[in-house]
Amino acid sequence: MPPLFAIPFPAIDPVAVALGPITIKWYALAYIVGLVGGWYYARRLVASDSLWGVVRRPKLSDVDDLIVWVALGVVLGGRIGYVLFYNLPMYLDDPAEILAIRNGGMSFHGGFLGAIFALLLFARMRGLNGYTMLDLAAVVTPIGLFFGRIANFVNGELWGRPAPDFPYAVVFPTGGEVPRYPSQLFEAGAEGLLLFVVMALAVRRFGFRKPGLIGGIFVLGYAVTRTFCEFFREPDPQLGFLFGGDVGALGGGITMGMLLCLPMAVVGLTYIVLAARGVTRPRNPEIEIQAEAGQI
Template sequence: MPPLLALPFPSIDPVALAIGPITVKWYALAYIAGLIGGWWYARRLVMADRLWGVVKRPSVTDIDDLVVWVALGVVLGGRIGYVLFYNLPLYIADPIEIFAIRNGGMSFHGGFLGAILAFLLFARSRGLNGYTLLDIGAVVVPIGLFFGRIANFVNGELWGRVAPDFPYAIVFPSGGPVPRHPSQLYEAGTEGFLLFIVMALAVNRFGFRRPGLLGGIFVLGYAVARTACEFFREPDRQLGYLFGEHLGPLGGGVTMGMLLCVPMALVGLTYIVLAARGWTRPRHPIEENAVGERAVEA
């Protein structure tokens, strides 16, 4: 029986669709929704003339092709990041488990680095400004973050710290009989919804005329939001708290998620300053493509 000050975990089957031996989980649908939503939004952004000025923009066809590169970067980077950052001893002892993705284990920070590499390699292959592609990604990626965290909640994973006096705490099936913060929803609201609004306002205000600025705002914003949510999120069991056992309003200490956000925040601040001073702009900006060319591509 759950404690008095707790809500029961909603009974949601993690399998969204099953056809014979084929199953589709909500987590897979979250990835698909994030990619499709980001692809659609990115197409709208590259067609908005007022956002670009004289900075060369990718074409709509470039955005269509970029989705495949980014999907591979996120999946491969997310898995490699989890192996390296969160459970390296396990995978050293049993390397074949690295390929057992069905057992779970993805890292946002690893997926983030994989996506950055995909953006830069794609930009190089198409003769585009890498900063500009990263800026587009910064505006659209909160869509994927929102759906991903909702999927974490549906799966009953990555739950929060014990919260015996919080009226909206939830007893998660895999989290023991104690009420916990629904930290997945906190992350969906901050890293997803709130950061989406911040980036939408930023792109409306600055456009893509200062390459690297939007990317810097996103990286800094994510680092702040993730660090705040880490105070409510239960640390990974195999790592626990890295140090400082009594920090924050809920106790606990520094987690791996917090630690990985420190370089993110520094990089974000650096690129905001560089972009604001114009140091990331090409020396010889290329005029934007003709409206007629974009209409044909669309």
Template sequence: MPPLLALPFPAIDPVAVAIGPLAIKWYALAYIVGLVGGWFYAKRLAASPSLWGAVRRPSAADIDDLIVWVALGVVLGGRVGYVLFYNLSAYLANPSEILAIWRGGMSFHGGFLGAVLALVLFARARGLNPYAMLDLAAVVVPIGLFFGRIANFVNGELWGRPAPEFPYAVVFPNGGPVPRHPSQLYEAATEGAILFVVMAFAARRVGFRRPGLLGGLFVLGYAIARTACEFFREPDPQLGFLFGSEGSVLGGGITMGMLLCLPMAVVGLVFIVRALRGSTRPLPRRGEDPAGSGASSGASSA
């Protein structure tokens, strides 16, 4: 029987859709919805010339192709990041498990780096401004973050720290009998919903005319939101607290998530400063349309 102040975990089938032997889980569906939602929103933003000014904007065909690049970057980067940052010793002992993505194990920070690399390579291949492409991705990424964290809650994974006196604590199936913070929902609200509103407002106010500004704002905003949520999230069992411990003078100890957010915050601030100084928006080359036609060919503006 759960404690008096705890909420029972909702009995949600982890399989969202099952057709014969084919089963689509909520986590996979979250990836699909995030990518499709981001693709639709990115096309709308790219179709608005007033948001881009003198910066070359991607065409509709560019956005279609970009989704494939980003999806590969997120999946490969997320897996490599999890292996390197969170469970390296276990995978070194059993290397074949590295390819077993269907068994779980993805890192946002790794997926973020993979997506950034894919965006930069794509932008250079199509003659687009890499900073502007990062900005475009930054505006739509919170959609995927929101649905991804909701899927984490549905799966009963990445639960929060013990909170026996918190009135909305949840007893997770694999989290023991103690009620815990539903930290997945905290992350869905902050990294997803709130950051989406902030980025959408910023995109409408400043557009993509200062390449790197929106990307820097997103990276800084995510680092702040994730660090705050880490104080409520149970650290990965194979790592625990890197410094301090729960209830220590460090405010509950320092986790790997917090540590990885520190360089993100620094990079975000650097991007913002560079964008405000105009150093990320080079002058158009001779013969290049400064207004941007949306074509995917032409000299690189990176």
């Protein structure tokens, strides 16, 4: 029997839309809403003259094209990252499973690297500032993170560590009868809502006039919020705790998610410092202004 004060997991159908043989799951819908929401917000940011200064900004048509590049980068990078970081031995034994995305398995850190690669390649092909494109993506990314974590909760996956004394603990169908932290909702709040507010305030204060600054704030902010949430999230069963092993909340176990956030924090802080010192600013502002006006 489940503990007296645990909240039963709500019976939510993982399939959001079903039209005959065609089904769309909440997780896929979260990706779609996140990408479309990010695209809409990015267009609004690009259209705001006060945010850009002398830095060349992308055209609205560039934003329309970029959504496809980012979507491919996120999906491919997320899958490759999960294979490499979280379950490599299994996929080496059965390589065909790498393509079975329907069975789940996506890594944010892998999707993050895939999106960066897509953004930089796109910027190079369009003659745009790579740092600026990363900054633009950083402001809108929390939208996708929020909906993605909500979808994790709906699917009853990536649940939290045991929380027998937490008044809002949830008994997940695949987590046994142990009440657990709803860590997916913690991540939706921290990595999604909180980081969205932080990025919105940052871009309002600094704009995109210091390439790399906004992106650095996001990378550092995500590393901090994800690390915090990892204290409540149950490690992947095939990995467990990489160091330590206390299974209690806020215990002493180091997870793969924490480990991957460490270089993110270093990179984010580095780019904040470089951007603040003007290292990443355009070397020839006059050329940037001419490019903005379409004269070159």
